[in-house]
Every structure is written in C-alpha cells, then in structure tokens.
Amino acid sequence: MSDIVVNARDVTKVYKMGEFDVHALRGVSLDIARSEVVSIMGPSGSGKSTLMNVIGCLDRPTDGEYWLDGEKVENLSDDQLSSIRNRKVGFVFQSFNLLPRQTALTNVVLPLRYAGLNNQEAQKKAMAALEKVGLADRVKHRPNELSGGQQQRVAIARALVNDPAIILADEPTGALDSKSGQEIMDLLLHMNQEQGTTLIFVTHDPRIASMTQRTVHLKDGLVEEEEL
Amino acid sequence: MKILQTILEALDSLTANKMRSGLTMLGIVIGVAAVIAMMAIGAGVQNSITGQIEGIGTNLIFVSAGNQQQDVRNPKPLTLADAEALGDPLAAPSVLAVAPSVGTQQEVSAGRESSRMSVTGVTPAYAGVSNETLTEGEFITQEWLQGRSAVAVIGPDTAQRLFDRTVGVIGETIRIAGTPYRVVGVLEAKGGSGFGSQDDRVLIPLTTAQSRLIQRNVRDSVDSIQVQAVNSESVAAATEEISQILRTRHRTEVGIDDFTLFSQDSILSIAQSITGILTVFLGGIAGISLLVGGIGIMNIMLVSVTERTREIGLRKAVGARKRDILIQFLTESMLLSLLGGLVGILLAVGLAYGIGAIAAASGTPIDPSITLSAVLLATLFSMSVGLLFGIYPANRAANLQPVEALRYE
Structure with missing residues (x-):
C-alpha cells in the first residue's frame, strides 16, 4: 500500500440546478499522506462540502481521477461505494447523527453489522472502541441520556471501529461548547498519535485549522493555497 | 443473527410510534378478520344446507309431472x-x-x-x-x-x-x-x-x-x-x-x-354450487377491506421513509448497501401486516362464533367452520400484502443518495 491515502487528480464536480450547471469543483488535485492531519477551509460555496463528499466516497466526481487508499473510486456502483465507505472511511458529523433509539453500543456496532461481522465479534470490537473514547461506563445509554461531548465521542467510536484509512470530520466541534469542543479535538489528535489515524477536518474555524499540520484553502472550487 | 437482529430492530422502530403502528395494523386486522369470518360463515351456511338436504335421506328420488x-x-x-x-x-x-x-x-x-x-x-x-x-x-x-x-x-x-x-x-x-x-x-x-x-x-x-x-x-x-x-x-x-x-x-x-326426476344428489350439488358462489362473493367483498389496509401500510411506510431520511443517509454513510435498507423497511411493513393478520385471525374466530350464536338464537343454525387452510391463506395473504405495499416505500428508501439524505432537514 502506498503512503498516499487520498490521491485526487483534477477532480471536477458539476451539479445541474435546473437550467444551470453549477461548477462546485473546477479541478482539484490533492494528496494526503497516511497519518497526516489536514484541515480543509474555505467560505460557504467554496466547494469544501463537495470535496469532502468526494473524498468520503459519498459522491462520485464528474471528471478527474480519485484513489482512496489505493482503490480507484470514480466509476463504482452505489453498493461498491457503500462497501468502500464501510471499510475505509469514518465520518464524524457536526450534528453527531446517532440513531436516537439505539444505545451507544448499538450505534457503534452499526458499521460492523454492515461489514457482515457476527454479533459477538461486533460487540467486542465496539466495546473496545467505546473504551478508547472513554465511554466504557456509558455503553447502555441512549443518545438523549448523554451530553453533547459524549454523543460526539460515540460518533468517533463509530468512525474508528472499522479501522478506517481516513476519518472525515465535518465541523466536529460546531455543535459543542468550547470546553467539550477542545476535548473532542484532543481525543481525535490523540488517536492520530497513538494509532496513526489519518484525520481530515472540514471547517470554518481557524482554531481547528491551527491544530492541524496542514491547511488546504478552497475558493470557488479550486485549491487557493496550502500552508504547512 | 442477521434475521433476528433485523426483526428486533424493525419491532423497535414500530414501537417507537405505537399509536401509528396500531392504527395501521387495524386496517389489516379488519381486512383479515372480515375475509376469514366471511369464509367461515360461507362454509357454515354450506354445511348447514348440505346437512338439511342430507337429512331428507340419501336414497330418495322425487318424481313430479311435467x-x-x-x-x-x-x-x-x-x-x-x-x-x-x-x-x-x-x-x-x-x-x-x-x-x-x-x-x-x-x-x-x-x-x-x-x-x-x-x-x-x-x-x-x-x-x-x-x-x-x-x-x-x-x-x-x-x-x-x-x-x-x-x-x-x-x-x-x-x-x-x-x-x-x-x-x-x-x-x-x-x-x-x-x-x-x-x-x-x-x-x-x-x-x-x-x-x-x-x-x-x-x-x-x-x-x-x-x-x-x-x-x-x-x-x-x-x-x-x-x-x-x-x-x-x-x-x-x-x-x-x-x-x-x-x-x-x-x-x-x-x-x-313428461316427468321430472330429482334425486337428493342433484339438489345437493345445486345447493353446494350456490353456497360456493356466495362464499367467494362474501370473501371478495371482504378482500377489498384487506386491500384498503394494504394501502394504509404503504401510506405509513412512505411517511416513515421521509421522516427517517437522515437515518437512512447515515446508515448508507457507514456502509449500508441498497439491499440492507430495502430489507430493513420491508421487514417493518411485513411485520406490520403479519401482526395485523394474526390479530385478525383471533378477531375472526370471535366474529364467526358470534354470528353463529346470533344465527342459532334466531332459529337458523349456522355452524361457522374456520379451517386451517383459511387461516394459513390469510396469514400468507396478509404477509404478501405487506410485501407488495412495502416494496415501493422500501425501494424509495434504498435508492436515496447518501449526500442528499444526510443534508435533509
């Protein structure tokens, strides 16, 4: 396996909005190495959400080439994309996106079930992931019985549980107060140091960007500058 | 584990909206109960008429002029x-x-x-x-x-x-x-x-x-x-x-x-074909209510898919394939109709014997007979109603694009 996890070449994305074509990405090339911590910044409409969707295999690029962890992604079917997301991508969302009626444990088990693991094995791995994020004593709690910070920890455990190649965090601290926001950042960066997990943040927040090794600025669907 | 897990999960999301699930089931309950009760009463009428004709004696021949x-x-x-x-x-x-x-x-x-x-x-x-x-x-x-x-x-x-x-x-x-x-x-x-x-x-x-x-x-x-x-x-x-x-x-x-012979056999076969038609007719009318129940299921499943768009988006984001989502929603609709069908069978037993009792009290004994085949047929039928009317909503859920589903408010 190569050491470049995210390898995008001249990626474009065009949406049809009624009569008009919207060029969300106009030819983005981006390399992210394994174990790197990168933030993608840019104003609204700069295409950073679109770029995140392409990197996370939620969407296909209109043109250009994209390899994720050595697998070519452009022309895969919906189900093949699902399988790649399941194995290689962990998502952390601003609004947590936990299943409200399920316990923390069941929420973390979810990706493993779609990976086809049997129940016992899945529960064991999910327990381990919850332990890593410091929620070993909250596994039977439902999201509404947990604080915002704890809910985001469950989401991180869910993102980690399948040992993905990258973790994509979309404004992970956006819905949290600054103290628990900082705790979440610390936890993610700790995972990077301990296990070498590749982290990609998509954010408006310059404080988050300042905590990453590299920042990619997007503007009008193009990479404007990269700073180290 | 897969099937059990899926059924448990479906039960869980059905109980999340008890009132709604209950009312949706009621449509199937009434449909299935009506079908079985009508078939049972039809069979009861047939038995009763057959019995009366057989009571005349199986070896009689009636001769009349003309x-x-x-x-x-x-x-x-x-x-x-x-x-x-x-x-x-x-x-x-x-x-x-x-x-x-x-x-x-x-x-x-x-x-x-x-x-x-x-x-x-x-x-x-x-x-x-x-x-x-x-x-x-x-x-x-x-x-x-x-x-x-x-x-x-x-x-x-x-x-x-x-x-x-x-x-x-x-x-x-x-x-x-x-x-x-x-x-x-x-x-x-x-x-x-x-x-x-x-x-x-x-x-x-x-x-x-x-x-x-x-x-x-x-x-x-x-x-x-x-x-x-x-x-x-x-x-x-x-x-x-x-x-x-x-x-x-x-x-x-x-x-x-210039005479007509009538044996008990020929009267019997005429009576049986008349009551047979009657039974099919009653069952057909009752079947319409089952159809209406099925439409109720489809309606509620469509609402459910819309409500849970974000959940579907998340499930897809973490790796659910189309088939997984399809099975999830089909299980829910089939469970709704199957449970409705089972309750309907119980209701039908009560209904059939209630009507039998009323008929007996008014002097025309009908002994309603609920056969195993009628029960199996109703169970199978209600499950296929769930499947049929669940396919469209489930397919809609399965074909949602994760990007749009996650963005849905």
Whole structure:
C-alpha cells in the first residue's frame, strides 16, 4: 500500500440546478499522506462540502481521477461505494447523527453489522472502541441520556471501529461548547498519535485549522493555497 | 443473527410510534378478520344446507309431472297407477318403497282456533320413506286408506296451535275446509328449518284427499311420488328403472319425458354450487377491506421513509448497501401486516362464533367452520400484502443518495 491515502487528480464536480450547471469543483488535485492531519477551509460555496463528499466516497466526481487508499473510486456502483465507505472511511458529523433509539453500543456496532461481522465479534470490537473514547461506563445509554461531548465521542467510536484509512470530520466541534469542543479535538489528535489515524477536518474555524499540520484553502472550487 | 437482529430492530422502530403502528395494523386486522369470518360463515351456511338436504335421506328420488327444460305436447299427470307400477319389484328391483302424495293449502280449525296450513294426502308408505315417527297414536293405515276415512295425523306445532298441547290430542276433531276429521296421531318434531315448517302440517289418507278435498282433472292423479331406493348406491339404477316405467306408461316421444326426476344428489350439488358462489362473493367483498389496509401500510411506510431520511443517509454513510435498507423497511411493513393478520385471525374466530350464536338464537343454525387452510391463506395473504405495499416505500428508501439524505432537514 502506498503512503498516499487520498490521491485526487483534477477532480471536477458539476451539479445541474435546473437550467444551470453549477461548477462546485473546477479541478482539484490533492494528496494526503497516511497519518497526516489536514484541515480543509474555505467560505460557504467554496466547494469544501463537495470535496469532502468526494473524498468520503459519498459522491462520485464528474471528471478527474480519485484513489482512496489505493482503490480507484470514480466509476463504482452505489453498493461498491457503500462497501468502500464501510471499510475505509469514518465520518464524524457536526450534528453527531446517532440513531436516537439505539444505545451507544448499538450505534457503534452499526458499521460492523454492515461489514457482515457476527454479533459477538461486533460487540467486542465496539466495546473496545467505546473504551478508547472513554465511554466504557456509558455503553447502555441512549443518545438523549448523554451530553453533547459524549454523543460526539460515540460518533468517533463509530468512525474508528472499522479501522478506517481516513476519518472525515465535518465541523466536529460546531455543535459543542468550547470546553467539550477542545476535548473532542484532543481525543481525535490523540488517536492520530497513538494509532496513526489519518484525520481530515472540514471547517470554518481557524482554531481547528491551527491544530492541524496542514491547511488546504478552497475558493470557488479550486485549491487557493496550502500552508504547512 | 442477521434475521433476528433485523426483526428486533424493525419491532423497535414500530414501537417507537405505537399509536401509528396500531392504527395501521387495524386496517389489516379488519381486512383479515372480515375475509376469514366471511369464509367461515360461507362454509357454515354450506354445511348447514348440505346437512338439511342430507337429512331428507340419501336414497330418495322425487318424481313430479311435467318437464321444465322442454315443451311437451299433452303431458300426462302422474297417477296412483303410476305409483303402483313403480312399486313392482320385477320391473323396478332397485326400488324399496313408493309414496305418492297430493298437497294443498287448506283452512284447518278446531274450536275457535283456525289457521291455513299444508294438508297432504299420503299412503302408509309415506311414514317410512319420509322418515316420520309419531309421539302418540298411529300413522295412516291401509284400512283408512281404502275406506277413505276422515282421519288425520298432525304435526306437533299444529297440535300446539289448535289444542294448546302436544299430548293427549288423539280422538279430538279438526275441521279441514269445514269437514270434520278425527286426529289419530301426532308427528315427532323435526325442527323447523328452511322452506316452511315440517312440524306444522296435516297428513290425511291419499284417497280421502283425492275424493273430498282436492279435485283434479284426471282421476287418481297425484302431485308427486317419492321413491326410496334400496340404498344410496342404487339411486342411479332406480332412476333409470323409474324413467323406463314412466316412459312406457305415458307413451312419451323418444328423448322427451313428461316427468321430472330429482334425486337428493342433484339438489345437493345445486345447493353446494350456490353456497360456493356466495362464499367467494362474501370473501371478495371482504378482500377489498384487506386491500384498503394494504394501502394504509404503504401510506405509513412512505411517511416513515421521509421522516427517517437522515437515518437512512447515515446508515448508507457507514456502509449500508441498497439491499440492507430495502430489507430493513420491508421487514417493518411485513411485520406490520403479519401482526395485523394474526390479530385478525383471533378477531375472526370471535366474529364467526358470534354470528353463529346470533344465527342459532334466531332459529337458523349456522355452524361457522374456520379451517386451517383459511387461516394459513390469510396469514400468507396478509404477509404478501405487506410485501407488495412495502416494496415501493422500501425501494424509495434504498435508492436515496447518501449526500442528499444526510443534508435533509
């Protein structure tokens, strides 16, 4: 396996909005190495959400080439994309996106079930992931019985549980107060140091960007500058 | 683990909206209950009618004058002589007994009580052929028949109506069309059913009826002849013998009979086909309510898919394939309809027996029969309703694009 996890070449994305074509990405090339911590910044409409969707295999690029962890992604079917997301991508969302009626444990088990693991094995791995994020004593709690910070920890455990190649965090601290926001950042960066997990943040927040090794600025669907 | 897990998860999301799931199920409950109850009642009606017809006796053949299917020139009436000819053991070895009769409606009175009822002129053979027994007195004998005596055997309801009692009426006098008759016997109750009560009638000697009561154009003519075959297997042979004898005696043209034979078998098959059609008809109408229930399921599943768009998006983001989402929603709709179906079966049992009880109380016993096949059919049918009406919503959920689903508010 190569050491470049995210390898995008001249990626474009065009949406049809009624009569008009919207060029969300106009030819983005981006390399992210394994174990790197990168933030993608840019104003609204700069295409950073679109770029995140392409990197996370939620969407296909209109043109250009994209390899994720050595697998070519452009022309895969919906189900093949699902399988790649399941194995290689962990998502952390601003609004947590936990299943409200399920316990923390069941929420973390979810990706493993779609990976086809049997129940016992899945529960064991999910327990381990919850332990890593410091929620070993909250596994039977439902999201509404947990604080915002704890809910985001469950989401991180869910993102980690399948040992993905990258973790994509979309404004992970956006819905949290600054103290628990900082705790979440610390936890993610700790995972990077301990296990070498590749982290990609998509954010408006310059404080988050300042905590990453590299920042990619997007503007009008193009990479404007990269700073180290 | 997969199937169990999926079912548990589906149950969980159904219980999240108990009221909604319950009301959706109610549509299926009513549909399934209606279908099964209607089929059960249809089968009950069929059994009851079949039972009544079989009660007449499986080895009886009814002979009547005339031909309903074809025009016959100069049809000859049945006569007493015809009846005697049918009783000839050489010409008709399959015939056990022959009971000719004439019938009419007459004013029958005793004291101040008076009522119009069926008066039938019969021979002594009638008691055996028609399976009559007496609670007191004796049946019409050969002497009374030959003497054209003014005697009568009455039904228990008639006795009750005219004398206010069913015992000790032997020797009393009744008047039929003004003429006095002596009561010599009382019939045993057969239970009222179907077409006119069997218990409210008067039997008198055939000869008496012919000479005093019922004037026909042809002397000695009778309305119908009941023939009892030796046993139920010889009904066909007896039918053939009777036809041959009557054709010869009436000198009918070839292929055109001026009489009609009716065996219990043919009545039975007509009744069965009528009640069969009735059952299918009732079931079909009830089936419409099941269809409506199915549409209810589809409606609620569509609402559910819309509500849970973000959940579907998340599931896809963490790796759910189309099939996983499809199975998830199909399981929910099938569970809804299956549970509804099971409750519906229970309701149908109650409904069928309730209606059976009401029918029994109102004097027309129907014994509803819920068969295993009806229950299996209903279960299978309700599950396929869930599958059929769940496919569209589930497919819609499965085809959601994760990007749009996650963005959905």
